[in-house]
Amino acid sequence: MNCAEIKEQLGAVLDAALAPELEKAIMLHVSTCSSCQDEWDRAQALRSVLRASPQPVPSASLDARVMEVYYQSRAPRREARGWWQRLAFGSISIPKPAFALILIAVASALAVAIQIGRVMATPIIVTMSAPSPIEGTTAAPPPQIVYVPVEQVRKARDVSTGLSKRTSVARMLRSVNAAGQTSTRPLKNSMVISSIGTSYATEATLKDFEPITNATVRVIKGKGE
Amino acid sequence: MTNRDDESKLIRAATLGDASAFSELYGLHRDRVYGFAYRMLGAQAVAEDVTHEAFLVLIEHPERYSPERGSVLTFLCAVARNRIMNHFRRSGQELMDQNSNETGDFAEQEDEAERDPLRNLLDQELAARVNAALKMLPPTQREVIVLREFQELSYGEIANVIGAEVNVVKARLHRARQSLAQRLAPYINADRRQYELRRN
Numbered sequence: 562m563n564c565a566e567i568k569e570q571l572g573a574v575l576d577a578a579l580a581p582e583l584e585k586a587i588m589l590h591v592s593t594c595s596s597c598q599d600e601w602d603r604a605q606a607l608r609s610v611l612r613a614s615p616q617p618v619p620s621a622s623l624d625a626r627v628m629e630v631y632y633q634s635r636a637p638r639r640e641a642r643g644w645w646q647r648l649a650f651g652s653i654s655i656p657k658p659a660f661a662l663i664l665i666a667v668a669s670a671l672a673v674a675i676q677i678g679r680v681m682a683t684p685i686i687v688t689m690s691a692p693s694p695i696e697g698t699t700a701a702p703p704p705q706i707v708y709v710p711v712e713q714v715r716k717a718r719d720v721s722t723g724l725s726k727r728t729s730v731a732r733m734l735r736s737v738n739a740a741g742q743t744s745t746r747p748l749k750n751s752m753v754i755s756s757i758g759t760s761y762a763t764e765a766t767l768k769d770f771e772p773i774t775n776a777t778v779r780v781i782k783g784k785g786e
Numbered sequence: 787m788t789n790r791d792d793e794s795k796l797i798r799a800a801t802l803g804d805a806s807a808f809s810e811l812y813g814l815h816r817d818r819v820y821g822f823a824y825r826m827l828g829a830q831a832v833a834e835d836v837t838h839e840a841f842l843v844l845i846e847h848p849e850r851y852s853p854e855r856g857s858v859l860t861f862l863c864a865v866a867r868n869r870i871m872n873h874f875r876r877s878g879q880e881l882m883d884q885n886s887n888e889t890g891d892f893a894e895q896e897d898e899a900e901r902d903p904l905r906n907l908l909d910q911e912l913a914a915r916v917n918a919a920l921k922m923l924p925p926t927q928r929e930v931i932v933l934r935e936f937q938e939l940s941y942g943e944i945a946n947v948i949g950a951e952v953n954v955v956k957a958r959l960h961r962a963r964q965s966l967a968q969r970l971a972p973y974i975n976a977d978r979r980q981y982e983l984r985r986n
Contacts, residue, residue: 572963576934606977607967608935610977613912614912616936617830617833618820619824627838631805634846
């Protein structure tokens with residue numbers, strides 16, 4: 562090993578991190594080389610200076626913080642309760658105004674759910690109101706009623722899926738022309754009708770329905786045939 | 787210093803709620819963990835937070851410590867090191883830039899009346915100079931020199947803490963010592979004379 566390599570190892574000698582034989586060989590060289598000896602002295606002096614530097618000391622609050630964490634981590638845990646148990650036993654505190662609002666919200670949701678349930682329980686009847694009087698006639702043809710059970714009534718503003726294939730109601734549109742002749746036409750095109758009630762709005766898509774000119778469509782609740 | 791078996795017993799007892807066992811463990815390692823954190827960060831409050839977090843991990847996750855992998859001190863220093871590096875990343879710069887001249891955080895002798903005031907002053911100055919010299923080192927060199935010179939961990943333990951090989955530790959130590967020797971030259975030169983005198 563040359564002096565440069567020896568000097569690189571002096572730190573490891575100081576740290577007793579070398580094999581005994583290697584350390585011995587290095588120190589033998591150091592004892593005969595003034596340059597390496599100088600470096601060895603510097604290494605020892607550096608260690609001495611560093612270790613003479615006073616030890617930093619934490620504040621007393623650190624001890625208190627750590628011990629508190631220890632005690633908290635080892636404190637007996639309360640028996641775990643579900644939130645409803647805690648609510649029942651009064652462990653959860655809810656301000657009265659907030660509780661009142663919660664009750665009102667729950668009651669409203671129930672009312673809406675009941676309403677929707679009623680709607681869903683009854684088929685919707687689509688009625689075609691009377692078309693505009695035919696020119697030249699004296700009486701308007703009677704309204705044509707088409708019973709169209711809607712398979713599903715969704716919530717307000719949702720569009721239903723339209724005619725149910727399961728229904729046995731005739732899916733025909735009867736119309737009466739000015740001459741009083743009755744004809745039926747199959748429902749062909751889709752049509753979206755809407756009816757806005759007092760508490761809900763329902764849209765129903767009718768499949769294969771051919772709209773009648775100047776006709777208006779009204780969706781009412783009622784029993785289907 | 788307790789051996790690993792003793793430490794394992796203390797940890798087991800502490801885990802089972804023996805406060806005195808934990809207190810003993812804490813007392814054994816507090817200063818060294820804090821010293822490592824302080825010399826890396828240069829700020830008392832942050833160093834205390836890091837120390838607190840290191841012991842918190844030991845308290846809440848004692849299963850993470852394994853005697854086969856190293857001593858409790860090595861474990862605590864490794865946790866502290868992770869927190870320190872997180873601080874560096876979050877702050878974007880080393881905290882030692884902000885608090886490079888703290889002189890009030892160093893050990894005071896218990897019996898102040900017997901201390902030479904001049905000695906106190908010299909100690910304070912030395913601490914400040916050493917801190918300033920450490921601050922100039924890159925964190926990777928600083929951590930190995932602090933762990934070696936102040937916490938007196940072996941090369942293997944240092945390698946364990948920083949997650950590197952022993953030869954990397956050795957190389958970084960060599961570079962750190964060269965840098966420090968230059969920056970602390972006046973103190974080193976004064977100290978060297980005693981070695982020359984001894985030889986002569």
